[in-house]
Amino acid sequence: MTKLLHTIGALLLNAFGLQIFRTCFANAMEDEECESLLSGPPFSSVFFSIGVYIIVVNSTLFPRSFHAPKMVFLILYEFLAAAFILEFALACIWTPIDVLLSTTLPSYICHTLRQLGFNGAAVSFLANKSLTTVLTYTAAIAFLLLTLHVVDAVDYAVLRDCGAMCFLTHVQEKFWARMQREFPFFVQGAKGSCRCKVRGKKRSKSRGNNGR
Incomplete structure (x- = not known):
């Protein structure tokens, strides 16, 4: 099983937005103008990253069928592997969800309200960001709680x-x-x-x- 001590640094770097493999996932996290696609609450991505990290530390990153390397190389490998998985999950899984909940879904709802003739409600909906904030936090926290259950971290x-x-x-x-x-x-x-x-x-x- 992956060690906490070897990989906790990868989670901290991810939480503070410091990415090692940023160039690999730049297209997934930025638009054509190099602006970040993440527009939801910043802590929502942290909750999601913690959920992914819980899966990582309850898994085996280094196959047992391989010869065990020296400890220093194992620590470096688990750290880099955990950082890669966290950055991949944030860029390729959470970013599309965040865009859907923060941008695509509100735009679709606003368009539907205008089509139905509720222009005032559409303007009010666009001005009020609380619904999208609640949806984003709900999705991130639900993923974290589900992860804790799946890996049997809590009962x-x-x-x-x-x-x-x-x-x-x-x-x-x-x-x-x-x-x-x-x-x-x-x-x-x-x-x-x-x-x-x-x-x-x-x-x-x-x-x-x-x-x-």
Whole structure:
């Protein structure tokens, strides 16, 4: 599994807009006048990048069938590979979504309103950017939450069955478990653990007992 320590720098560079492979994706992120196509809220792309990064750190970037290189080369490889994936995802996946939600969709809605004779509503809609902001943030945060579920980083059943405080404890335990795997010298996480039993696990356990 990819190391946090090797790749966290790639996420930070991406969040601050510092790109290593910028020339590879310039056409995907800029128009004919070299202006950025990203017109949505800046933090929305950060949420999306974090989601992609979570997938990266829960995957294996270096195939196990290959001979393991020296540690310094492995660190450099994982860093560059993570940076490339983040920049590719931002340019070729998030940028078209951002353009759709921030430019194409509002233009289409405005055109439809004018066709229906609601010129005043069309002008008001163009002047009000809150709807596109909400749509963009919703798409980015939904992707991040879905990513956390897909890679099994968190269990949303804890939130459903036990409440927000127990869920936060669960997230903290998951985070500390990952940190302790990579940094054995780290102090142990929070001692207080959530004692709530998740329904899904309870059901599967009872089914196993019935089978016996």
